Structures are given as structure tokens and as C-alpha cells.
Amino acid sequence: xxxxxxxxxxxxxxxxxxxxxxxxxxxxxxxxxxxxxxxxxxxxxxxxxxxxxxxxxxxxxxxxxxxxxxxxxxxxxxxxxxxxxxxxxxxxxxxxxxxxxxxxxxxxxxxxxxxxxxxxxxxxxxxxxxxxxxxxxxxxxxxxxxxxxxxxxxxxxxxxxxxxxxxxxxxxxxxxxxxxxxxxxxxxxxxxxxxxxxxxxxxxxxxxxxxxxxxxxxxxxxxxxxxxxxxxxxxxxxxxxxxxxxxxxxxxxxxxxxxxxxxxxxxxxxxxxxxxxxxxxxxxxxxxxxxxxxxxxxxxxxxxxxxxxxxx
Amino acid sequence: xxxxxxxxxxxxxxxxxxxxxxxxxxxxxxxxxxxxxxxxxxxxxxxxxxxxxxxxxxxxxxxxxxxxxxxxxxxxxxxxxxxxxxxxxxxxxxxxxxxxxxxxxxxxxxxxxxxxxxxxxxxxxxxxxxxxxxxxxxxxxxxxxxxxxxxxxxxxxxxxxxxxxxxxxxxxxxxxxxxxxxxxxxxxxxxxxxxxxxxxxxxxxxxxxxxxxxxxxxxxxxxxxxxxxxxxxxxxxxxxxxxxxxxxxxxxxxxxxxxxxxxxxxxxxxxxxxxxxxxxxxxxxxxxxxxxxxxxxxxxxxxxxxxxxxxxxxxxxxxxxxxxxxxxxxxxxxxxxxxxxxxxxxxxxxxxxxxxxxxxxxxxxxxxxxxxxxxxxxxxxxxxxxxxxxxxxxxxxxxxxxxxxxxxxxxxxxxxxxxxxxxxxxxxxxxxxxxxxxxxxxxx
Numbered sequence: 001x002x003x004x005x006x007x008x009x010x011x012x013x014x015x016x017x018x019x020x021x022x023x024x025x026x027x028x029x030x031x032x033x034x035x036x037x038x039x040x041x042x043x044x045x046x047x048x049x050x051x052x053x054x055x056x057x058x059x060x061x062x063x064x065x066x067x068x069x070x071x072x073x074x075x076x077x078x079x080x081x082x083x084x085x086x087x088x089x090x091x092x093x094x095x096x097x098x099x100x101x102x103x104x105x106x107x108x109x110x111x112x113x114x115x116x117x118x119x120x121x122x123x124x125x126x127x128x129x130x131x132x133x134x135x136x137x138x139x140x141x142x143x144x145x146x147x148x149x150x151x152x153x154x155x156x157x158x159x160x161x162x163x164x165x166x167x168x169x170x171x172x173x174x175x176x177x178x179x180x181x182x183x184x185x186x187x188x189x190x191x192x193x194x195x196x197x198x199x200x201x202x203x204x205x206x207x208x209x210x211x212x213x214x215x216x217x218x219x220x221x222x223x224x225x226x227x228x229x230x231x232x233x234x235x236x237x238x239x240x241x242x243x244x245x246x247x248x249x250x251x252x253x254x255x256x257x258x259x260x261x262x263x264x265x266x267x268x269x270x271x272x273x274x275x276x277x278x279x280x281x282x283x284x285x286x287x288x289x290x291x292x293x294x295x296x297x298x299x300x301x302x303x304x305x306x307x308x309x310x311x312x
Numbered sequence: 313x314x315x316x317x318x319x320x321x322x323x324x325x326x327x328x329x330x331x332x333x334x335x336x337x338x339x340x341x342x343x344x345x346x347x348x349x350x351x352x353x354x355x356x357x358x359x360x361x362x363x364x365x366x367x368x369x370x371x372x373x374x375x376x377x378x379x380x381x382x383x384x385x386x387x388x389x390x391x392x393x394x395x396x397x398x399x400x401x402x403x404x405x406x407x408x409x410x411x412x413x414x415x416x417x418x419x420x421x422x423x424x425x426x427x428x429x430x431x432x433x434x435x436x437x438x439x440x441x442x443x444x445x446x447x448x449x450x451x452x453x454x455x456x457x458x459x460x461x462x463x464x465x466x467x468x469x470x471x472x473x474x475x476x477x478x479x480x481x482x483x484x485x486x487x488x489x490x491x492x493x494x495x496x497x498x499x500x501x502x503x504x505x506x507x508x509x510x511x512x513x514x515x516x517x518x519x520x521x522x523x524x525x526x527x528x529x530x531x532x533x534x535x536x537x538x539x540x541x542x543x544x545x546x547x548x549x550x551x552x553x554x555x556x557x558x559x560x561x562x563x564x565x566x567x568x569x570x571x572x573x574x575x576x577x578x579x580x581x582x583x584x585x586x587x588x589x590x591x592x593x594x595x596x597x598x599x600x601x602x603x604x605x606x607x608x609x610x611x612x613x614x615x616x617x618x619x620x621x622x623x624x625x626x627x628x629x630x631x632x633x634x635x636x637x638x639x640x641x642x643x644x645x646x647x648x649x650x651x652x653x654x655x656x657x658x659x660x661x662x663x664x665x666x667x668x669x670x671x672x673x674x675x676x677x678x679x680x681x682x683x684x685x686x687x688x689x690x691x692x693x694x695x696x697x698x699x700x701x702x703x704x705x706x707x708x709x710x711x712x713x714x715x716x717x718x719x720x721x722x723x724x725x726x727x728x729x730x731x732x733x734x735x736x737x738x739x740x741x742x743x744x745x746x747x748x749x750x751x752x753x754x755x756x
Contacts, residue, residue, distance in 0.1 A: 026566060066553075161727075177427075290354065
């Protein structure tokens, strides 16, 4: 807590106005505590990406000095950055958390899911996620989705009801008034909860800097062997790249988002510190999904379609 | 934004605001211009809009496509749902609830206004104050949005005449004041030409006030603690029961109104037990005082029975508890609300059984006329209701406290959010509705 009382131009705000980071933090903590108070088996989706790391940090603060009353769930595509898996396991150990893993590779090995021709596993996550939610009887599932990420997400509620197939029906959403969240659900249904709904990418980075939160190294500039596909720099590796005609080169890059290796692009960057990353993002003219996600470029409604099917 | 330093970016406050108006008033153009001129629309978003507009055969990028995120919306060319937009200037971070003008209009505007500290109401300078404008003003007044901006748009189409603007501003301000809107700021703009949206108008030198963005950046975020009743709804009891913290028992919640101090005498409702605050934990940092809307954990001197749903208040300023609530409501569900409807009522962090005892009147927002005993309320209706709760609740009047004077009604069978409620008198109830005989032995 470096700045509880904001220092804004004289006369505009009372000394009791919260800074935007304090306001967003307080709202997210309120959401975590509402879920703890109203649900039986909540779980936090934890990918080792920055948004899920911030979620976990907020949850730890919300219940301190007690342990967080939730476990973690990682949907593992099998195409992971080793730095991220290492970070995940270290974090689980450090806070004595319980980690559930839903493995896409497992489903492919069992023949339940088929590898797509383009090698992208992002859309394959939905079935393992849904089945894990059902088998573990999770009734609230925290996701790190933000409304500023994508235009279908901009219409998502903080408490978002899903049926037994995890499907999202944007026309049947409950209006959310004041901060009175409605978590009622039938057996078999669950509620996706988005504590970072009102955060932007810049807020997330500013909060990481303010709180001194550690991140996997791939968020900072480093040399990496990459090749170009669909206008993005992808990491070369066993998952299926490069193919014919694609050439590998060594570049100074960093990741703005962390997801499945096959569809998450790196950006050219020399930002080695949090300060430099924040400066870079503040000046960027591209959204993080536009810059780094191949799967959202498929169609105008790619995210909406995935969300309807039960995606994060 | 590129010249802004990290330090400047962190020292901003947050303003939640809503826009009201139809496409015809130029709302999309205004929102588009605010986002565009504050450099909040990024290249790939603009390119996506340009691609989509071109494939529809439109010459210019249709900025409405930025917020119309759902397939059905784009197919039908309408906005279905509240869209939240985020932008920032070096002075402030903004959360904009952009509410559609056509479908489910009242429900969406009420939703957007419930958390807004400011509402921008748009009128077309050629048409002036129309029925829809009065409806917008009524909702802003009903939801007690502290600041209202009247943006008189399309000034370019009335030759930027001061007299046109002055007449509209005067008519609107008189109407809004009558409804109890505490503050109206009228601004003459042309969203299309950019006059007084972000940059001051070069044409309307007769106007000396702020641009829309300047006003958004400087309007005080209202936290006048002196006139607030302090309220802390308990969300969760934190009990680590570890070797390090064997006896720690903290009451976690977000302060809904006012402030609390260490040493203060407090009462816990509905039980009425009293104690003193022995410590306040502000997310890991011990503090002497905390205020709305901070999320805190409060420690008390005495070990008394407190659980989720209780309300901690200063002993010297405790609200009365009641099982009979009269309120103005906005019905938000497709299924109607009827007399004798058995519902769940969520107030703060407590959810109780309740029954709708009476619907004395329905209200038409266009002219504020009352229709007695409508029997039921359907989606987007505003009305007065009388509710009996199974347990006593410490409710405030909505006029005193937006957080602890509001509630939602939930259908117990399918969990639908039925109705948004505001406790106490609204502007629309000139004479208090007469009570019929009370049934004290109400049985659930």
C-alpha cells in the first residue's frame, strides 16, 4: 500500500477518494469474500499468467492472516512454457495451496479429443475444464478475464451463471446492480466469477509494480528462438513449429500474455524491468490480444463463440 | 498517453459514469470521440471496426461496432446489453457504462446508473427536452446519481446559437431540480465536429465552461464522510486458527458508507450486541481509520457472536431494524413481480425470505404519473412495493445511503434477479401511500 490517499489536482477530490488501484483492489477483494461467504467449493483458475497471478495475490490479501479458502485449477494444454510451470509449482509450494490439473494431453492420449490440423490447443481446453468442474463439484470458478480484453468480454457479468455444460448465454445474463451479486445456482450449474472485470492491462501492470509481485521471466525481454506465423512471433518447439518455409531466428522479445505456446505470440521488446514494461504498454497502440493471440483473429465473434461453449 | 510517466499514471482516481441517449442523439459518436480523442482506441481495434464497417458497405468506420460485442447485436445493428468501456487520461481512470437506447432500456439504464457517480444525458439541440430526456432525468434522480451532465449535442445544426442552448439548459435544469437531482452541468457540444467534447469549441466563444472531458476529469468523486452513516456489512469471518494466530477473529467487509476508527463503540445488527473496535486491518496494513469503499478486516474487543450478513454500525448512529420495507423498485426480469410473490431479498451481505405484500402503484417515467394497484410489475416497470421480510433488516433510506438503502429481489426457484429496490420515498411519491391493516403474524 504505497498510496492510499490519492494526490490529485487541488480541490478536485476529497482526501477520502481512493486511488484507482486501491478502488479496484477493494472491489476485487469484496468479490472474493462474497464468493467465500456464499459458495461451497470455489476454485481459482491459475495458468501462471499475470492475470491469474494477480488474482491469487488479491485472494491471499483478502483472507490474511488465514489461508485462502479455495484451491487452484490449471488447465494444462501440454504446450507450456517451462518457466511458467516452474513458477506455478513454486507458488503452490510457497503458499501451501492445493492444485488441480485438467490435462488436454491426457484427453488427446485417450482419444477423447483430436489434435487440430493447425496444432492449436486453445479451443481444446473447454472439455477438460468443464469435466473437471463437474467431477470436483466446483460451484464457483474464478477467472482472470477482464472486460477491456475483448468486446464479448465487455458484456460479461462479474458473476456469470453457467449451465451443466458450462455454456454462456449472453442474452440470459442477470443484471448486476450496485455491488449486490447474485450467486444463486441449481445443482450442476456453476458461476464463473471475474474479480478483475474492471481492470485494464495497464492497471494489472501498475498493481504488479506497486505490490512487488513476482512474475515468470518470459514477461520480460529475453533472447528467444522464434519464427513468424500469422504475423506473430511464435516460440519454436516440439509442439509443431516451424513448418516448411518458416525460418527460425533469434530475437529480443517478451510475452504480453501467457497461454498455449502454439497460439501465443511474443512481441519485440527490450523492456527488462516492470517500469520499462509499463512505459511500453502505456505507449502501445495495440491491444494485448490483438498483439499476441492467434485464436482471436479467426473471426469477429471468435471469443464469443468460445465463451458460449464454456471457455474461460 | 505516451508522454505520461509511470508515476503520473499511478496517482489517479477512478470515476464511474454512465451515458444515456439514443443513437439518434449521437451517443455512439460522443462515446467514440471520447475514446478516440483520449487515445483509448487502439490500432487493431480500429482496424477491426474498419474491416467490419467495410464488409457492411459503410463508408466510415461505425464506432458503435466497438461496443456492440455480441453477434446478435452486430447482426441486428442494435445494442442489447450494457457495455463497459475503460479509458484513462493522466488525471483520471474512467469506467463508462454505455447503456443502449432501445431494447430493455430502463433495466439497462438503471443497472448502469446504480454504480455511476455521474450520468451524461444527451439531447439533440434541434429537438430540445423530449419525453426520453425526461425519462433519463427521472432515472438519474431515482438512482441518486450525484452528478448529471446535460450534453446538448448537434450544436452545429443550430448554428451554434447560445439562445438555443440556454433555453434547453434552463428547461432541463428546472425539471431535474424538481426531481431532486443535486447538480446539473449543461455543456453545448458537437460530437461530430468535436466541439467541447475533448477540445474547447472554436465556434462557441460565448460558452465559458468546461468541455465534457474536462468536467469528467475534475468533478469531485463524492465521499463526504461527515454526512454519512458509517456501515460495514460483514462478508466473512476470518479465523486462521494457526499457531501464529490462535485467537485471531476478524470481521471482513467493504465499508459501505462513512468511516470507522479504532476505539469506536459499535453495535452489531440485527443482534444489537455492542463492543469496541480494537483494530482495523487494511489488507495487511494496520490503520487507525478506514472509510468507504475500502475492504477491511475489523477486530473487536469482545468475543461476540457475529457472522456473515450482520451489519456493524457506530453505536451512536445505528439504524432501526424492520421487517416492513417500502421501496421504489425497477423490475428487471422477464417474469412479472406480483402481489403475494414469495422472493429472496438480498440487502448488503444478508439474504432473507420475503413476500411482496402490495404493489400500491406503478409509475410512468415520461410524465411521472402514478397508476394505482397495477397488480403486477413487468420488465422495465418502475413501481412502489411493500415487502415483509422473514427477519428484521437494518435498512437505511436510499436517499441517505445508496449501498445500504438498496436491495435486490431474487426468485427462489430459479435464482433469477427479479427486481432492484431503493428503500424509502422516491421523488415520485408526493403523498405517502396509506398503510392498510398490518398482518403481524406473517407466516413463511
